[in-house]
Amino acid sequence: MKDLKVNEERLWSRLMKMAQIGATPKGGVCRVALTDEDKDGRDLFVQWCESAGLKIYIDEMGNIFGRRDGRFNDLPPVLSGSHLDSQPTGGKFDGVYGVLAALEVIETLNDNDIITDAPLEIVSWTNEEGARFTPAMIASGVFAGIFDLDYAYSRTDKEGLTIGDELKRIGYAGEKPAKAESYKAAFEAHIEQGPILENEKKQIGIVTGVQGARWYHLTILGRDAHAGTTPMEARQDPVKVAASLLSQAYALADEYLPDIRLTFGDLRPSPGVVNTVPGKLVITVDIRHPVDEILDEFEEKLNKIVQAHGAKLDNFWKSPAIVFHPDCISTVEQAVANTDTSAKHMISGAGHDAVYLSRVALTSMIFIPCKDGLSHNELESAKKEDASAGASVLLQAMLIASKK
């Protein structure tokens, strides 16, 4: 079975079909967690799973599992999957690729009448992106015991709608407990979302770990005042404070190049109208680095800048740097050898459901290149042959890991 490869055309046509759900005019996807579009994407995935003969289970967090029995069903299964939700201006591949690559593994085994020793399970996790409901990766987090179910159900979007209510509304509040059982191994295939594989002309990233990430609210208080009548000297203008504070923060990041990541993704002034000096400005901060100790140091220096500006930095999410399990990494190395693809070892810049999964299962990841390293962008793009190569590596890895 060393030469077994997936069906490139089928995988690609399903990627393109799924991309029609929530398609945006610029060629991207808006299929944000627990919206009507997310429901439509889930329904299509479930339909494909059923026609591939998988048994479907929906858990309390709306995670969708499809199970294929093995020869020895008392063995713990090998798990693979990713997520179907997207950023508001997301692309066709982020998440979806890992879900449909796992499905393609199943289809290829079906085509070749191969029964694995251990059973296989494929999965689509709810709300990986965290674009509508923070924190990100909340459903794999509940699954891995990081978050309580009640906490997750009560998370709200900007309109005040909760995950719990929205899961019910779209019909994906399942009954299976959202709690990890025993797994033989777990793999997640994903686009790299960065420029490294493309630049180095490698088809596969053997992912050895994930950089640490921390999210904060940066709050700058001012005083609401009339834009026409309040002299400049009499103002407490949080935007003026932000201009200086952010400039210093970017300069701090320059000291930690090339590995630091510093992002101010959202800025919300209150009341946010043209002719009032805002009384408050809240800015989200995302910092990442492969080494937790350097993140500690960066956070401390950033906090000094923030405090020197009379502002406040509140952490609301933290994901420690992760090192994947050597056995799973070596399984992926062997799978790469079986498929004769070019590969390199690398650290993931992004968080993934595999981060939480790695707490409860031997886990690693498989990356494929994406054009210009672009992701969380409607122009996100990947090559058909790379998608197929990654899925074939996943197939080989699952075959190896499922052996008794």
Add this chain to the structure above:
Amino acid sequence: MKDLKVNEERLWSRLMKMAQIGATPKGGVCRVALTDEDKDGRDLFVQWCESAGLKIYIDEMGNIFGRRDGRFNDLPPVLSGSHLDSQPTGGKFDGVYGVLAALEVIETLNDNDIITDAPLEIVSWTNEEGARFTPAMIASGVFAGIFDLDYAYSRTDKEGLTIGDELKRIGYAGEKPAKAESYKAAFEAHIEQGPILENEKKQIGIVTGVQGARWYHLTILGRDAHAGTTPMEARQDPVKVAASLLSQAYALADEYLPDIRLTFGDLRPSPGVVNTVPGKLVITVDIRHPVDEILDEFEEKLNKIVQAHGAKLDNFWKSPAIVFHPDCISTVEQAVANTDTSAKHMISGAGHDAVYLSRVALTSMIFIPCKDGLSHNELESAKKEDASAGASVLLQAMLIASKK
């Protein structure tokens, strides 16, 4: 009638009663244009007008007029009023004061059985604030022939609702043409919204003009990118550009102190999520100065900074500096003398409906102090005795102006 004064308690109790509609926990008011709260405020005002014997007319823009006949009804009327709508985090006095001061003039004349030569009209203008629908002062603008009715009806709020539809929804789309007729004179009483009268311990501002104001959208384009995987050097981050651009803009404003006003009231990143570098950042810009030529110069220099950052500045509203009519100013001076209040001549820092009204009628304004110069703020505050003094000056001015 030189000693005639308004009823301080009645005026104050009505100000406090109106402030209960849309009252906020911090003591302010949220009675944004064409909301349910705005409707409630209008209904209360109309009820008071009717019980004061005024004839009510609603025009196509929802402006509410109350008319009191004079001895010679072929004379053009003397007009006074302001607006009942507020900022989202507004105060109890901005606008409301001028409407209820005008009503108090009518009540005082009724109490004293005084019939003026010319008829009197009082008015509440729709959407002065521009907080929900831009531009500000749109309804007095239509009235003065500055904007087309169709343009005004089609203005949308953040949710895409239009002024036309919202006027109908709250029952204030009237039939009277929104078009100025002939007026003998027009006066608007208002809180100063700045600190000058309070600092100089004067009770009345004799307003000789209004500073010029211009609104822009500042658009900074970037490239949507994943916050974890995109190296800092590979980013096009509009927030980083903004930090530098805004710092330079504030420094430019420092060169034009004390008369310049520069405000960045709203910042909207797209998509505006924690883990994506925004692809676009749009910032509103409000600049004001008493001299149009200096505004021209400031705009030109600001535009150079904007262009040097690869960004774009689009003007979407402009209000030229206004000089009020000498006859009306002298009428207010005489009214001040009649009431024996302390006063100073001043320029208005804020735009007002009187700006547009001055294009079609002899116009001026009467200011009273507000605490700490605060306005567009829930803590906005004015003294009972100042409110009453301003209304008595308005009463005297209307008596003088209405003489045959």
